[in-house]
Amino acid sequence: MDDISVMICDDSALMRNLIGRIVDETTGLSVCGKAENGQDLIEKLKTSKPDVILLDIEMPVMTGLQFLKKRKELHLDVPVIILSSVATEGAAVTIECLELGASDFITKPGASVTLKIGDVTSEIVEYIASYGGAYAAMHGKSIPDPEFFHHQIKLKEAERFVIKKKGEEAAKAASITKADVVPSTWFQPKVKEPVVITPEREGGKIELIAIGISTGGPNALRDVFKDIDPNLKQPVLVVQHMPAGFTAEFANSLNNICPLPVSEAKDGEPILGGHVYIAPGSYHMFVEHKPLGNFIKLSQDEPRNGHRPSCDVLFESVANIFKNKALGVIMTGMGRDGAAQITEMRKKGAWTIGQNKDSSIVYGMPKVAFEMGGVQKQVALADMAGEISKLAKEHLLA
CATH class of the missing domain: 3.40.50.2300 (Response regulator)
Incomplete structure (x- = not known):
């Protein structure tokens, strides 16, 4: 190697x-x-x-x-x-x-x-x-596959945990051996055959689009939003793993190249069609349904899957509120954030897309989602904007 x-x-x-x-x-x-x-x-x-x-x-x-x-x-x-x-x-x-x-x-x-x-x-x-x-x-x-390095990261975190903690917690952490975390040889993990999911209902009209993305995301999102359909009617909510203090500027930069308005999401604001909302760094973003419509909610609850914002938090709220009337998209990123809850979206009948291996900087999050059965179709980055636009137009609520 x-x-x-x-x-x-x-x-x-x-x-x-x-x-x-x-x-x-x-x-x-x-x-x-x-x-x-x-x-x-x-x-x-x-x-x-x-x-x-x-x-x-x-x-x-x-x-x-x-x-x-x-x-x-x-x-x-x-x-x-x-x-x-x-x-x-x-x-x-x-x-x-x-x-x-x-x-x-x-x-x-x-x-x-x-x-x-x-x-x-x-x-x-x-x-x-x-x-x-x-x-x-x-x-x-x-x-090696990037996941090889991810295992090394987990090992180092476990070792730091042992140093910092005492008593029972330290003993538990100490039981994590190198063999448990880092494979003994270099490896290229293979994609498993996906679990076959039978949704509870057929896909309906798409009322909202939710995107989860991590490593490789800033440039991938630029590619998607510069080519998105300018006549897209549905709102788009995006969780990009990014530190606090950067997402407002990142949203502004996307706004300069996207035909749709793009902004950093604000707590309590109504969700408008044809608008792109970027989750603020250090805040979970999810949807809240009220009699007058759907609204953005932000929280600083504990990180999920090691992240805040977490893709799973967004996808979970979309699955619960919109069921089969949504489109979920999971893109490049290390780890598994978003995989479990985009799978829940799929189980409820939502339309789902995953970025394919060849075009992902890290085929981690979309790989896990695909293996869990949460991805209906894998799409190359170059085709992502077109696929999202096509599905949104074909399944638009009249």
């Missing part, structure tokens, strides 16, 4: 070393180079061939933003993940980076970043494995 090679670009030597240690301590990943700024990165790329670049934004000589502009001129196709503390204060800059071609972003934790880098270790590994893995595989490398 081959390693996913990583280039780290940050003006802080300490940060380069901290991130480099995370990479080198993860089986299947390796650092191929380090750069101090965007100009240094361009020079290093003449001899190094990374599968993914971790890029700081705020740097001397050439900023991350300036590098991304230069990257277009140089026709570089290596995926770039933004990693910067400025992102928490300048969400607009981060979203501009996405518009310039960055694949995704990870926020450095607060002021004591060197002390808290462990807080984002899982995200760093997940994003490198997802974006770098896809690029490496496309260029002929033999690499």
Whole structure:
């Protein structure tokens, strides 16, 4: 098996070393180079061939933003993940980076970043494995499935739990062995034959569309919403796993390319047809039915499946309220958030779509949903906008 090679670009030597240690301590990943700024990165790329670049934004000589502009001129196709503390204060800059071609972003934790880098270790590994893995595989490398890295993440979390906890909880956590979490060999998990579900009722008229998405989502949603039918009549509710402080800017960026109005959802607002609502970071979003209509509800209840917002929370409310009169869509993402409740939507007769393996940055969430029988049809990202638009038009309530 081959390693996913990583280039780290940050003006802080300490940060380069901290991130480099995370990479080198993860089986299947390796650092191929380090750069101090965007100009240094361009020079290093003449001899190094990374599968993914971790890029700081705020740097001397050439900023991350300036590098991304230069990257277009140089026709570089290596995926770039933004990693910067400025992102928490300048969400607009981060979203501009996405518009310039960055694949995704990870926020450095607060002021004591060197002390808290462990807080984002899982995200760093997940994003490198997802974006770098896809690029490496496309260029002929033999690499593990992203779920291999997901298992390593779970093992590290279990080990940290043992260190922090005492007594019975620690004993329970300590019983989680490496063999339980990380397979003994590299593996490429196969897709199981899906469970066959017989819905309680036939698919009805579509009154609402619900989309759940995670890793790979920012650019995938741009592809979907720039091509969505401008005459779409149903409301669209979207849960994208994204930190607090970024979803308003992300919604604004989608609003600039989508023919439908797009906004960050607000608690208690009525759900209007032909409008796209993005769940705010750190808030669950679900539907509440009242005599006067359907309304957005937000909550900061405990995370579900490790996420807030959670796709399962949205899908659960849609299944309960709309039953067979909805369309559920589950797209690229690691893990299983959304899989159980889109399956409940399908059981109640809702129409459901899942993104296919070849077009997913991580075929995790849609894979689990497919295996559970929750996906009627798998669709490539390039065809997703058309499929959603077609179903919405064919099953429109007159």
